[in-house]
Amino acid sequence: MGILLNEESRILVQGITGREGSFHARAGMAYGTNVVAGVTPGRGGQLFEEQVPVFDSVAQAVAETAANVSLIFVPPPFAPDAIAEAADAGVPLIACITEGVPVQDMARIVRYIDHKPVRLIGPNCPGMINPGARCKVGIMPGDIHLPGRVGVVSRSGTLTYEAVAQLTHRGIGQSSCVGIGGDPIIGTSFVDILRLYEADPDTDLIVFIGEIGGTMEQEAAACIKAEISKPVCTLIVGATAPPGKRMGHAGAIITGDSARAEAKIAAMRDAGAHIIPTPADIGATAEAVLGEMG
Amino acid sequence: MKLHEYQAKEIFACYGIPVPRGSVAATAGEARQAAADLGGQAVVKAQVHAGGRGKAGGIKVVRSPEEAEQTAREFLGQNLVTHQTDARGVPVNSVLVEELADIRRELYVALTIDRGFRGPVLLVSAAGGMDIEEVAATNPQDIHTEPIEPVLGLMPYQTRRLAARLNLEPAQARPAIQVLNALYRIFTENDCSLVEINPLIITGDDRVVALDAKLDLEDDSLFRHADLGELRDRSQEDALEAEAADQDIAYVNLEGSVGCLVNGAGLAMATLDVTNAAGAAPANFLDVGGGADEEKVASAVSIILSDPKVNRVLVNIFGGILRCDIAARGIVLAFERQGATLPLIVRMLGTNVVEGKEILQASSLNVTFADTLTEAAAAIRQAGG
Numbered sequence: 001m002g003i004l005l006n007e008e009s010r011i012l013v014q015g016i017t018g019r020e021g022s023f024h025a026r027a028g029m030a031y032g033t034n035v036v037a038g039v040t041p042g043r044g045g046q047l048f049e050e051q052v053p054v055f056d057s058v059a060q061a062v063a064e065t066a067a068n069v070s071l072i073f074v075p076p077p078f079a080p081d082a083i084a085e086a087a088d089a090g091v092p093l094i095a096c097i098t099e100g101v102p103v104q105d106m107a108r109i110v111r112y113i114d115h116k117p118v119r120l121i122g123p124n125c126p127g128m129i130n131p132g133a134r135c136k137v138g139i140m141p142g143d144i145h146l147p148g149r150v151g152v153v154s155r156s157g158t159l160t161y162e163a164v165a166q167l168t169h170r171g172i173g174q175s176s177c178v179g180i181g182g183d184p185i186i187g188t189s190f191v192d193i194l195r196l197y198e199a200d201p202d203t204d205l206i207v208f209i210g211e212i213g214g215t216m217e218q219e220a221a222a223c224i225k226a227e228i229s230k231p232v233c234t235l236i237v238g239a240t241a242p243p244g245k246r247m248g249h250a251g252a253i254i255t256g257d258s259a260r261a262e263a264k265i266a267a268m269r270d271a272g273a274h275i276i277p278t279p280a281d282i283g284a285t286a287e288a289v290l291g292e293m294g
Numbered sequence: 295m296k297l298h299e300y301q302a303k304e305i306f307a308c309y310g311i312p313v314p315r316g317s318v319a320a321t322a323g324e325a326r327q328a329a330a331d332l333g334g335q336a337v338v339k340a341q342v343h344a345g346g347r348g349k350a351g352g353i354k355v356v357r358s359p360e361e362a363e364q365t366a367r368e369f370l371g372q373n374l375v376t377h378q379t380d381a382r383g384v385p386v387n388s389v390l391v392e393e394l395a396d397i398r399r400e401l402y403v404a405l406t407i408d409r410g411f412r413g414p415v416l417l418v419s420a421a422g423g424m425d426i427e428e429v430a431a432t433n434p435q436d437i438h439t440e441p442i443e444p445v446l447g448l449m450p451y452q453t454r455r456l457a458a459r460l461n462l463e464p465a466q467a468r469p470a471i472q473v474l475n476a477l478y479r480i481f482t483e484n485d486c487s488l489v490e491i492n493p494l495i496i497t498g499d500d501r502v503v504a505l506d507a508k509l510d511l512e513d514d515s516l517f518r519h520a521d522l523g524e525l526r527d528r529s530q531e532d533a534l535e536a537e538a539a540d541q542d543i544a545y546v547n548l549e550g551s552v553g554c555l556v557n558g559a560g561l562a563m564a565t566l567d568v569t570n571a572a573g574a575a576p577a578n579f580l581d582v583g584g585g586a587d588e589e590k591v592a593s594a595v596s597i598i599l600s601d602p603k604v605n606r607v608l609v610n611i612f613g614g615i616l617r618c619d620i621a622a623r624g625i626v627l628a629f630e631r632q633g634a635t636l637p638l639i640v641r642m643l644g645t646n647v648v649e650g651k652e653i654l655q656a657s658s659l660n661v662t663f664a665d666t667l668t669e670a671a672a673a674i675r676q677a678g679g
Contacts (some may be wrong), residue, residue: 020585020615023615076514076517077517077518100514101514102485102512102514102515102518103407103485103487103512103514103515104407104414104444104482104485104512104515106412107407107412107413107414107444108444108445110412111412111413111443111444111445139584139614139615140614141613141614141644141645144644154560155560156558156559156560156561157558157560157561157584157614158556158557158558158560158561158612158614159558159560159561159563159564160560161561161612161614161643161644162561162564162612162643162667165612165643166666182559182560184407184409185407185409185412185413209560211560211563212563214409214410215409215410216409219410235564237560237563237564237567238563238566238567239567239570240566240567240569240570240576241546241563241566241579242546242548244378245546245579246544246546247544247546247559247562247563247579248544248558248559248562248563248579248581249559249560250513250514251409252559252563256427256430277571278567278568278571278667278671279564279565279567279568279667280568280571280666280667280668280670280671
C-alpha cells in the first residue's frame with residue numbers, strides 16, 4: 001500500500017509544457033505513473049506526448065480527467081499561484097518541486113491550505129514515490145527504487161536517493177519515499193509523514209533523514225517517542241557545518257544550539273531511534289534493525 | 295543578502311523610522327566634512343557586514359572634525375575582525391559619521407521568520423545594546439515574542455502589548471509603536487529575512503531613535519526587488535563565495551583541504567560529514583544544482599581548484615537531472631583548462647554513470663573511483679597520506 005500515492009492516483013502536471021515539467025512528466029510516465037492531465041495557461045487543447053490532454057486551468061483539468069494529485073514545476077514567481085489554484089480546484093495532494101519560492105509567499109499559502117482538505121508536499125522538494133504502485137510524483141530516478149516495506153522520509157533530494165540506493169543495494173525495498181523539502185516554510189512536516197507511516201500496514205521500518213537548521217527534527221523526535229511504535233533509523237547530516245552559513249537549503253543554517261546536529265541526534269537518541277553513524281551506514285543500519293526484528 | 299547599516303538606515307528613514315543625523319564617507323576627508331557638518335562631535339562607525347563592531351573597535355566617538363578624519367583614516371582600507379568574522383576579517387570601505395545620541399534607555403527590536411510558527415515574529419526586549427544571543431541564552435524571559443498572522447498583519451493590540459512589556463511611558467509608547475509598525479512594513483514590502491534594531495533608544499526628550507540597523511534580504515525574493523539587489527557589496531563576501539553566487543552555485547568556503555563537488559544540498563552536507571569521519575577536513579560545501587550543464591560543472595570545479603587550501607578533490611554525484619557524463623565532461627574541462635594535477639576521487643551513481651566513468655578514465659586526470667561512500671572515505675584518507 002504505502003503512503004500518499006497508490007494505484008488510484010491520477011496525476012496532473014502543472015507546467016507540463018516547460019523544460020523541467022515535460023522532462024519529468026515523461027520520466028514519470030515511463031516509470032508507470034498514471035499522468036492524466038497537464039496544465040499550462042494558454043496551451044489548453046494541446047496533447048502532451050500525443051496522449052495527455054493539456055488544459056488552461058486546474059479546475060478544467062480536474063473536471064475532465066478526475067485528477068487527484070498535482071505535480072508543480074512552474075518557476076518561483078508563479079509557484080504560489082499554482083499551489084493556490086490546485087487547492088482551490090480541490091486537488092487533495094499537491095507536490096511543489098519548485099526551488100526558490102519566496103518565504104513570505106509561503107507563509108500565506110500554508111495558511112490558505114490549512115483551511116482546505118489539501119496536503120502540500122514541498123516546495124523545494126524531490127516529491128514522492130510509491131515503488132509498489134509504480135507511481136512516481138517527483139524528480140527522483142525511478143529505477144533505484146525497489147518495492148518493499150521500509151518508509152523513507154527526508155528534507156533533501158539526492159540524499160534521499162543515496163539512502164534508497166543503499167537500501168536497494170542490500171535488497172531492502174521501500175513502501176514509499178517522501179522528500180518534504182529544504183525550505184524554512186513547507187506544507188508537510190516530518191511529523192505528518194511519520195504518522196502516515198505509523199498508520200500504513202505495509203511499512204515495517206522508517207528511515208528518517210534530517211539535517212541542521214530549525215527544530216523540525218526535535219518535533220519529530222517528540223512524535224516518535226509519544227506515537228510511533230515502528231522502529232526508526234535516523235541520520236542527521238550537517239554535523240560539521242559552521243554556524244551562520246547557509247548550506248544550500250534555505251532551511252539549513254545553524255542559528256542557535258537547537259539547530260545543531262548534536263542537539264538533534266541527542267533528541268532522536270532520547271526518543272529511542274536507531275542512530276545511523278555516518279551517511280555511508282544508512283543501508284547497514286536498516287539491515288541490522290530489520291534483522292533484529294526477525 | 296546583507297545590507298550595510300547606512301543602507302538600512304536610508305530605508306528606515308523612507309518608512310519614517312527616526313535615525314540619527316549623519317552621512318556616509320568613503321574617504322577621510324569626507325569623514326572630516328561630515329563631522330564638521332554635525333558640529334564636530336560625532337561617532338564614526340565602520341561599515342561592514344558583521345556584528346560585534348563595537349567590541350572589535352569599529353565604532354569610535356570623536357570630539358572634532360580632525361579626530362573624525364584621523365579615525366576614518368585608521369578604519370578605511372583596513373580589515374575589521376569581529377567575533378562574527380573569520381580571522382581575516384572584512385574590509386572597511388566606508389564609515390558612517392553620525393551625531394552623538396542622548397541615550398536614556400536601550401531597547402532591542404527585531405523581525406524574522408519563525409519556522410515553527412511558519413510566519414513572521416516580532417521580538418522585543420528591554421535589554422537593548424547587548425549581545426541578544428547572550429540574553430536569549432541567559433535570560434530568555436527578557437525577550438518577548440509576538441507571532442504575526444501574515445493575513446492580518448501586525449495588529450494594534452499586539453503593539454500595545456509589546457509597549458506594555460517594555461514598560462514604556464505613554465509619551466514614549468506612541469513613537470515606539472510607530473517604529474514597530476514601520477518595521478513590519480519594511481519586512482514585508484522588501485521581503486526581508488531579518489530586520490533588527492539594536493539598540494532602539496529612548497532619548498532624554500522621549501524621542502525613539504534607531505541607533506543601529508541591520509537588514510537582511512531574502513535571496514529568493516530579489517527577483518522582484520531589482521533596486522535592492524543593486525545594494526549588494528561584493529567586497530564584504532568571500533571572493534570564492536561571491537564568484538559561486540554569480541554562477542548560481544551554492545558554495546561555502548571552509549577550513550580544510552578536500553575540495554568537494556556534489557549535486558544536492560543534503561548530499562553535499564552528507565559528503566562533508568563523510569570526509570570528516572574519514573579524518574580529513576573539507577575545504578568547501580558545494581552544491582552544483584540539479585540543472586547544471588557541462589560549463590556550470592566546469593565553473594564549480596574551477597572555483598574548487600582556485601582555492602589554495604585544496605590538495606585533493608572529492609566528487610560525489612548522484613546522477614538524476616544532472617547526468618554523470620555531463621558532470622564528467624565538466625570536470626575534465628576544468629582540470630585541463632587549469633592544468634591541474636591534484637588527486638581526484640570520484641564517486642558517481644545514477645544516470646549515465648558508465649559513460650561518465652569512461653570519460654574520466656580516458657582523460658589524463660589522476661582519478662580514483664569509489665563505488666560507495668565508504669570506499670570514497672578510504673580513498674580520501676589514502677590521497678591525503
